[in-house]
Structures are given as structure tokens and as C-alpha cells.
Amino acid sequence: MRKVAVAGVGLVxxxxxxxxxxxxxxADAALQAMKDAGTDGxxxxxxxxxxxxxMQEQLSMGALMADAIAKPxxxxxxxxxxxxxxxxxxxxxxxxxxxxYSDCVLVAGVEKMSDVLPEVVTKSLVMEExxxxxxxxxxxKPxxxxxxxxxxxxxxxxxxxxxxxxxxSHENAVGCKHAQYPFRMSIERAMDSPMExxxxxxxxxxxxxxxxxxxxxxxxxxxxxxxxxxTVATDYCSLPMREDPLTLGAVKTAAEKAYKLxxxxxxxxxxxxxxxxxxxxxxxxLESLGLVEPGKAAKYVAEGGSARDGELPTNTFGGLKxxxxxxxxxxxxxxxxxxxxxxxAAGDHQVEDANVGLAQNMGGLGSTCAVTILRRLGR
Amino acid sequence: MRKVAVAGVGLVxxxxxxxxxxxxxxADAALQAMKDAGTDGxxxxxxxxxxxxxMQEQLSMGALMADAIAKPxxxxxxxxxxxxxxxxxxxxxxxxxxxxYSDCVLVAGVEKMSDVLPEVVTKSLVMEExxxxxxxxxxxKPxxxxxxxxxxxxxxxxxxxxxxxxxxSHENAVGCKHAQYPFRMSIERAMDSPMExxxxxxxxxxxxxxxxxxxxxxxxxxxxxxxxxxTVATDYCSLPMREDPLTLGAVKTAAEKAYKLxxxxxxxxxxxxxxxxxxxxxxxxLESLGLVEPGKAAKYVAEGGSARDGELPTNTFGGLKxxxxxxxxxxxxxxxxxxxxxxxAAGDHQVEDANVGLAQNMGGLGSTCAVTILRRLGR
Numbered sequence: 001m002r003k004v005a006v007a008g009v010g011l012v013x014x015x016x017x018x019x020x021x022x023x024x025x026x027a028d029a030a031l032q033a034m035k036d037a038g039t040d041g042x043x044x045x046x047x048x049x050x051x052x053x054x055m056q057e058q059l060s061m062g063a064l065m066a067d068a069i070a071k072p073x074x075x076x077x078x079x080x081x082x083x084x085x086x087x088x089x090x091x092x093x094x095x096x097x098x099x100x101y102s103d104c105v106l107v108a109g110v111e112k113m114s115d116v117l118p119e120v121v122t123k124s125l126v127m128e129e130x131x132x133x134x135x136x137x138x139x140x141k142p143x144x145x146x147x148x149x150x151x152x153x154x155x156x157x158x159x160x161x162x163x164x165x166x167x168x169s170h171e172n173a174v175g176c177k178h179a180q181y182p183f184r185m186s187i188e189r190a191m192d193s194p195m196e197x198x199x200x201x202x203x204x205x206x207x208x209x210x211x212x213x214x215x216x217x218x219x220x221x222x223x224x225x226x227x228x229x230x231t232v233a234t235d236y237c238s239l240p241m242r243e244d245p246l247t248l249g250a251v252k253t254a255a256e257k258a259y260k261l262x263x264x265x266x267x268x269x270x271x272x273x274x275x276x277x278x279x280x281x282x283x284x285x286l287e288s289l290g291l292v293e294p295g296k297a298a299k300y301v302a303e304g305g306s307a308r309d310g311e312l313p314t315n316t317f318g319g320l321k322x323x324x325x326x327x328x329x330x331x332x333x334x335x336x337x338x339x340x341x342x343x344x345a346a347g348d349h350q351v352e353d354a355n356v357g358l359a360q361n362m363g364g365l366g367s368t369c370a371v372t373i374l375r376r377l378g379r
Numbered sequence: 380m381r382k383v384a385v386a387g388v389g390l391v392x393x394x395x396x397x398x399x400x401x402x403x404x405x406a407d408a409a410l411q412a413m414k415d416a417g418t419d420g421x422x423x424x425x426x427x428x429x430x431x432x433x434m435q436e437q438l439s440m441g442a443l444m445a446d447a448i449a450k451p452x453x454x455x456x457x458x459x460x461x462x463x464x465x466x467x468x469x470x471x472x473x474x475x476x477x478x479x480y481s482d483c484v485l486v487a488g489v490e491k492m493s494d495v496l497p498e499v500v501t502k503s504l505v506m507e508e509x510x511x512x513x514x515x516x517x518x519x520k521p522x523x524x525x526x527x528x529x530x531x532x533x534x535x536x537x538x539x540x541x542x543x544x545x546x547x548s549h550e551n552a553v554g555c556k557h558a559q560y561p562f563r564m565s566i567e568r569a570m571d572s573p574m575e576x577x578x579x580x581x582x583x584x585x586x587x588x589x590x591x592x593x594x595x596x597x598x599x600x601x602x603x604x605x606x607x608x609x610t611v612a613t614d615y616c617s618l619p620m621r622e623d624p625l626t627l628g629a630v631k632t633a634a635e636k637a638y639k640l641x642x643x644x645x646x647x648x649x650x651x652x653x654x655x656x657x658x659x660x661x662x663x664x665l666e667s668l669g670l671v672e673p674g675k676a677a678k679y680v681a682e683g684g685s686a687r688d689g690e691l692p693t694n695t696f697g698g699l700k701x702x703x704x705x706x707x708x709x710x711x712x713x714x715x716x717x718x719x720x721x722x723x724a725a726g727d728h729q730v731e732d733a734n735v736g737l738a739q740n741m742g743g744l745g746s747t748c749a750v751t752i753l754r755r756l757g758r
Contacts, residue, residue, distance in 0.1 A: 023511075059430070063742065064746075067616065072613060079458060092471055095475055099477040123436070127436050130443060135436070135437075232455070234451060234454070235451055364439055
């Protein structure tokens with residue numbers, strides 16, 4: 001199996017891109033990544049997109065996006081795993097290079113959410129759950145997350161401690177050019193915001209936005225940023241089927257396998273990007289990744305452990321909450337951000353001595369999880 | 380790169396499965412394929428599905444289907460490339476084994492179309508076209524195919540010659556246990572059926588049905604059925620962008636690359652499965668695959684060249700027209716059928732001395748094409 005490296009990244013600012021068709025948004029990120037990699041010669045395309053069928057009434061985005069980047073004819077495919085589409089598409093793209101089927105692959109995620117009515121977004125999110133057992137009841141994704149959040153508060157933490165996950169993400173987004181909400185937010189503002197789904201406040205949820213992110217992958221050399229591990233695992237879509245709802249089984253499985261493949265321990269991780277679409281998801285992710293002990297992540301975050309200059313720099317460009325969460329593109333944003341950190345190209349957001357970074361991209365309430373570990377070579 | 384082999388196949392009869400949820404339908408094919416392969420130890424799952432977001436309001440089918448086959452936790456992903464989803468998912472699954480990321484992969488396609496209103500099927504099919512340039516106009520997929528069909532009639536053939544593609548597929552479906560329409564059909568019946576989109580008659584179109592097909596892939600041994608080549612190529616989604624509308628560029632590109640990879644010539648192909656969702660598509664596919672000269676495939680079919688006992692046995696279990704076309708599952712049916720032929724397990728449908736077989740799975744009007752060449756080992 002060939003080793004694989006990140007040769008280039010491209011990031012579009014998460015925002016309301018009213019004037020851009022989805023193909024143009026995609027091309028912005030893709031062409032940027034190819035320029036960054038110094039190549040136009042990609043021989044394979046992986047498109048990650050979650051809700052195009054519902055939001056744009058568009059299928060076959062593989063072929064469409066090959067055309068959008070002026071490469072009609074290219075071998076292309078769309079990968080979907082709900083909100084984990086980006087991380088899973090990256091996983092597949094790595095296999096293409098590792099197997100030798102491709103020598104230079106472009107993996108790019110895109111989602112355009114501003115054009116549609118809010119109820120379409122709500123409907124789309126709950127389509128990650130099992131229709132026949134939970135979604136059909138009318139429950140929403142925030143509603144399901146709220147159950148986990150409530151249970152966590154009952155057992156382990158104060159509301160403001162969990163809320164600090166969002167405060168921390170906003171702190172890290174300040175000055176980030178590709179972030180949707182690059183402003184500071186106080187814990188009071190979060191706790192005073194209206195309830196989205198009790199006990200989740202509105203300012204504990206990622207927003208709606210349009211975005212695209214892209215990565216070029218090539219066989220690894222002796223320098224640059226190497227893919228040390230990429231794993232995907234799943235779990236029951238329905239929460240009642242899980243043994244312990246506060247343990248995200250897919251995250252745990254994917255992480256343990258990734259640590260083994262990369263030959264690192266959780267303590268070796270220098271920075272991490274986690275799926276904080278709701279504050280509770282970010283907290284539980286830190287725990288299920290094995291980075292913080294079960295039940296202790298909210299306090300850990302509140303005490304500064306996850307700050308960019310803390311023990312475990314987390315969501316260093318703002319995470320889903322503040323960089324933004326354009327669903328199918330999010331996982332690609334995360335991995336691109338980790339790559340920037342390891343290249344020492346993170347500017348004001350730079351984490352010192354960043355050699356090993358992890359990105360965790362999760363679908364639904366953890367029904368699918370992709371874990372990526374990148375490592376800086378030549379050190 | 381490791382060589383890959385087909386270890387087992389599973390086929391559900393294409394039909395109206397009112398009583399089965401989509402997960403149960405999927406499991407029927409998947410468990411059958413695992414039993415056929417003599418293994419329960421799959422370590423990766425590729426789900427091909429085209430229209431679940433629209434028809435079942437269901438995303439994240441990777442995780443959901445892992446659960447459906449009692450393997451929650453499995454690394455799983457859904458691949459979508461319109462009507463080419465099955466062939467493209469197979470392509471990705473091969474990479475998983477070729478790269479060494481997986482040692483035993485299950486690739487299975489599923490689509491459930493009976494439950495929804497006919498207009499949802501129509502809408503779903505046109506979502507393979509580009510919304511912003513063609514689909515938004517209200518054109519339908521049969522409408523677009525009709526333009527190609529009309530042009531072909533003007534240049535090359537009589538309506539009844541093109542129609543023979545459907546007659547031939549029905550002939551081959553007789554006695555096939557997994558076929559939706561296993562009956563003979565005369566050319567008169569086809570030509571007397573109502574117009575679907577002039578000049579395409581209703582009985583020249585594949586129907587609506589539910590189905591699931593599955594394949595287990597493992598590293599190749601010295602015996603069995605080897606994946607000699609798997610390729611994917613794309614083309615402009617919009618017909619007006621193409622240089623010659625009667626040349627399917629994606630089919631041509633994917634086929635030429637596949638012949639090269641498998642080190643075979645078109646003349647070495649002992650049997651072929653083509654995308655005859657409309658008769659004209661089957662005819663054009665035979666030509667763009669390089670198996671019949673441009674402009675001559677309709678006459679070739681009408682004269683018996685594509686009959687099961689003819690020069691080039693085509694759609695040996697009935698093709699999309701008569702075996703059925705459950706969209707995202709179709710490409711997997713095709714490859715499974717070729718594998719059965721090469722194993723000598725095709726029963727009454729057996730093609731004699733079948734050593735090399737090709738399956739061509741196409742999305743839209745050829746915007747994506749997956750070509751698979753299988754070869755019988757140990758001869």
C-alpha cells in the first residue's frame with residue numbers, strides 16, 4: 001500500500017453565497033487546492049455532498065463537478081455519509097492513491113444551504129436518522145442532541161461548562177478569513193440566547209451556510225504532510241439501540257483503529273478538529289476520541305484545556321460553530337485546517353510544534369464517523 | 380496493487396416489494412452474497428443507492444445498511460453517481476481491496492421505487508441532468524433520450540430495428556428467477572405500445588421496480604472470477620455541450636481504459652451487459668463500447684448478433700428492460716450476472732465458453748459510465 005500525502009488545500013469562506021451556483025462554489029475551492037499543490041493534473045475526483053438531492057434537486061455531482069472544474073471526462077464520484085460525507089470522501093480518496101488507481105486525486109466537499117427554506121435544512125438533517133424508527137415521528141436533530149445534552153448535564157456538568165465549547169470555538173475563529181462567524185462570544189451571550197431544543201441554546205448550534213473545501217492527494221514523499229491514518233466506522237442510527245448513549249461508538253471504534261494505524265497514542269495528538277455542530281457533540285467527541293476522560297470534557301473545555309494555547313488545541317479555526325458547517329463540506333474543511341497547521345501555514349491561528357493532528361467528522365448523532373490523523377514529515 | 384476477485388453474489392428478484400422496508404430488501408441480497416462467498420467476515424461495506432433521499436427521505440445508508448445486515452460498527456459508505464451508482468460503487472469497493480484497506484468487502488445496491496408516486500420517479504431521473512441548464516426546463520429523461528433516438532433514426536435505422544433491443548432483452552429474461560418481466564415480447568407489441576416520448580414507445584423503456592444485488596470481493600487467488608478491469612469516466616451532463624450526441628464519451632473513455640487495463644480487445648469479450656434503460660441507450664452503448672461499428676448496432680441487434688447464442692451475447696438475463704432497473708442497484712446486478720456466467724452458474728441462461736465478460740453501467744444520458752471487465756481464472 002502506498003503512503004499518501006496532502007499536496008494542496010483550498011478553502012472558501014463559509015457564508016451566504018447567493019450569487020454563486022453550487023458548481024462555481026465548488027470550483028473556487030478546487031482550483032485553489034490545485035494551485036496550492038502546483039498541479040493541474042488530477043486523475044480522480046471525489047465529491048462530498050450531503051443534501052444536494054433535496055436542496056438543489058441535483059444528483060450525479062461527480063460528473064457535474066468534473067465539468068465545473070473544466071475536466072469533463074474525469075473519473076468522478078459522489079460520496080455521502082450524512083454530515084460525515086467529507087471525512088468519508090477523504091477516506092475513499094486516500095484509497096484511490098494508496099491502491100495505485102490514481103496518482104493525484106482531488107477530494108472536495110460542497111454544500112449550499114442558504115438558497116433553501118429553513119424547514120428544508122431541518123428535514124435534511126433528520127434524514128441522517130432512521131426514517132422508519134425515529135425520523136418519521138417528527139423529531140429533529142437538535143431535539144435528539146438535546147436528549148444527550150440533558151443526560152450529560154444530569155450526570156456530569158453545568159450548562160455553562162458545556163456552553164464553553166461554543167465560546168472557545170468563536171475565540172479561535174477571530175481573524176480567520178474562511179470563517180463564517182469570526183467574532184468573540186461570551187458565555188453569557190450563549191446562555192442568554194433562546195432555546196433551540198431545551199437545554200440547547202441557539203448559540204450552542206452551528207449555523208446554516210454555504211461552503212466548499214478541497215484537498216489534493218498524491219503519493220507521499222519524505223517531506224510534507226502525510227496521511228498517517230484514515231478510518232471510518234458506523235453505529236446504530238437510532239439512539240435507543242446503543243448501550244450507552246453518551247459513548248459515541250463509531251467515534252471510539254474509528255479513533256482506536258486510527259491510533260493503531262498511525263502508531264500514536266491519544267497523548268501524542270498536538271491538535272484536534274471535532275464535530276461541534278452542537279456543543280454537546282463536541283464535548284462527547286473529545287471523550288469518545290479518548291482525548292479526555294468520560295464525563296470530564298465539559299469541565300476540561302471550561303478550564304481552558306482545549307484553548308488554542310492550552311493542553312489540547314481544539315477547533316483551531318473556529319470549528320463547526322464559528323468557521324461554519326456546510327454539511328458535506330465540513331469534513332474536508334477540518335482536514336485541510338489540520339494540514340495547514342502541520343505545514344506551519346496557519347498564520348495567527350498557528351499551534352506551536354504541531355506535528356500530529358486529528359480530524360473527527362461525524363454524521364447524525366454519531367451513526368458514521370471518519371477519523372483522520374495527519375503527520376508532519378521530515379522532522 | 381492487489382488483484383481482486385468476486386467471491387460471491389446475491390440477487391433479489393426485481394419486483395414490487397411492498398412488504399419490505401429498504402433495509403430488509405438490502406439484507407436479502409447481502410446475506411445471500413455472503414452465504415455464496417462462504418464468509419461472514421466482511422470488513423467494509425459499499426452501498427449504492429441513487430434516490431433514497433427523495434424516495435425514502437433517507438440519507439446515511441452506509442450506517443443504516445451496516446445495521447440492517449447485523450454489522451453495526453462496520454466501515455461503510457454510500458456511493459452515488461445517478462443510474463451508474465452500482466458500477467461506481469463496485470469500482471470503489473475494488474480499490475478498498477486492491478489497496479489493502481480491506482480484505483473482504485461487500486458492495487450492494489438497493490433501490491425501492493414502488494412506494495412512491497410516478498412523478499417522484501420522473502423527478503428523480505431528471506436530477507441526473509444539470510438542474511441549472513436543462514432539468515429546470517421541465518424536460519424529462521425519456522424526453523432527452525427521445526432526441527438521441529430521433530437523430531439515430533434519421534441517420535441509421537428503422538424504428539423496429541432499434542426496438543429489437545427490447546425484444547432481445549425480454550427473450551433472454553424468460554426463465555430468469557430474478558427478472559421483473561420474464562416474458563417474451565414481439566416487436567409488434569413494442570411498436571404498438573403507446574409513445575412514452577416520441578419516437579420512444581413505452582415497451583422500449585425499463586420499468587419501475589424494487590431490487591437489491593450484492594457482491595463480495597476478496598483478494599484474487601488462482602481460480603475463480605477476477606476483476607480484470609474497473610474504470611469510471613464522466614462526460615458533460617448537458618447534451619448540447621457534447622461534440623457528437625450519438626457518441627457517448629464517458630462510455631468510450633471508460634471502455635478504452637478498461638480494455639487496456641485488462642489487456643483485451645473488444646473482440647475478446649464473450650458477453651456483455653449494457654445499459655438498455657431505453658432501447659436507444661442500449662444501441663448507442665454497444666457502439667460507444669467499441670463492440671459494434673457506429674451507426675450499425677440497431678441492425679446488428681435486429682439481425683441476431685446480440686442474441687444469447689449470437690456473436691455477442693448481450694443482456695443475458697434480460698438487461699434493464701426485462702430483468703428490471705432498480706436504479707442504484709442496477710450496476711451491481713449487471714456485474715453479478717457477468718460473474719455467474721463466468722462461473723458457469725447461469726443455468727438456462729449460460730453462454731458457452733464464457734471467459735471474459737463486460738458490464739457497462741451508465742448514469743443520466745451518459746454523464747457517468749462505469750465499465751467492469753471480469754475474467755475467468757484457472758483456464
